Amino acid sequence: MRIAHIITRMIVGGAQENTLLCCRDLIHTFGDDVLLLCGAEQGPEGTLLEDVKSSNIPLEIVPGLQRAVHPINDMLVYRRLKAILRHYQPDVVHTHSAKGGILGRLAAWHVKVPAVVHTVHGAPFHSYQHALSRTLSRWCETFAARRCHALVSVADAMTEQLVRTNVAPRDRFVTIYSGMDVTSFVNAAKHREVTRERLGYTPEHLVVGKVARLFHLKGHEYLIRAAEQLVPRYPQLRFLLVGDGILRTELQRMIQNAGLTDHVQFTGLVEPSRIPEYLAAMDLAVHTSLREGLARVLPQALLAGCPVISYDVDGAREVVIDGQTGFLLPPQSVDELANAIEQMVVNPDLRKRMAEEGRRLCEERFPHERMTEQLRHLYQQLLNQESNLGSVKAF
DSSP, X not given: OEEEEEESOOBSSHHHHHHHHHHHHHHHTTOOEEEEEEOOOOOTTOBOHHHHHHTTOOEXXXXXXXXXXXXXXXXXXXXXXXXXXXXXXOSEEEEESHHXXXXXXXXXXXXXXXXXXXXXXXXXXXXXXXXXXXXXXXXXXXXXXXXXXXXXXXXXXXXXXXXXXXXXXXXXXXXXXXXXXXXXXXXXXXGHHHHHXXXXXXXXXXXXEEESOSOTTSXXXXXXXHHHHHTTTOTTEEEEEEBOOTTHHHHHHHHHHTTOTTTEEEOBSXXXXXXXXXXXXXXXXXXXXXXXXXXXXXXXXXXXXOOEEEEOOGGGGGTOOBTTTEEEEOTTOSHHHHHHHHHHHHOHHHHXXXXXXXXXXXXXXXXXXXXXXXXXXXXXXXXXXXXXXXXXXXX
């Protein structure tokens, strides 16, 4: 097959890692011709462009493809995408992210690409947006959904949200979990001692970790407030915040005001390949984001043998089975979060049981090879349908 993947930017993030692994598998496992199109925009999260190049994935940077809305610039990008696709003549165009997804689908539809697919990595509109922005985003997604042949959700929760808001009918969705390099996380325990020593932890310390950008809606403030309750009772607790972002100074000030400076540590920007090391250093992983398609850190932590506590948002409950692989809590809760952490602190057998059950679930569900195989099967189905019917009808 000839397959073009389009994404807004290749920063360090779940959607980007998903796209990188899929492109790599399509080339090296299936022998497909693949072209990755993305914008040049980067951010404090770091970039995956070097990983793209080292994986020998053909790449074309599309200047102007960026997150911010800019009508004139976006029209130029749309025209550029059409020109690239006309020249490349792909069998399949697979889009990701909001801007890349909208412009990419419209361009692919206009040049009559036989199969157009879009992955919903997270709800493109949400209750934390301004009402006007939310309405506009929903309209754009509905318009773009009518110009593709299939929608892939990284969790059933994404399908439910978009069906409920009439973006597209249910029969146009398929759930394919976002894959990852499972082996590196399953083998993470070998890094535990050296990583904990490097971070300054002793065997007596119990480390609660969070892996996320230091950004709005990621919920670091709720974990800090829970830590403020717990540390006086459990002084052996340490909190490890993996990632960087624009809120670092604000969060450091909050930590200092709470008297937690000696108990909270920031790693700064971390390469994706090193995430298993940091998960290995943790005894418990906490996910307090207020919106996320299906946070990759949840299966990653369980694969690494680390039990999880998560707010019950989006697809979290498809990995965190409450009371079995971790605890699910109401979003923005602090007392409940502190209580759940305390249960884990005082019960090492509970931590071990939850991690083992979670690892079994995630080893079956999240290998990137499984994801790519399912995606390629979807591509083939759409192309066979196009061949049999003359064209694949959109809805």
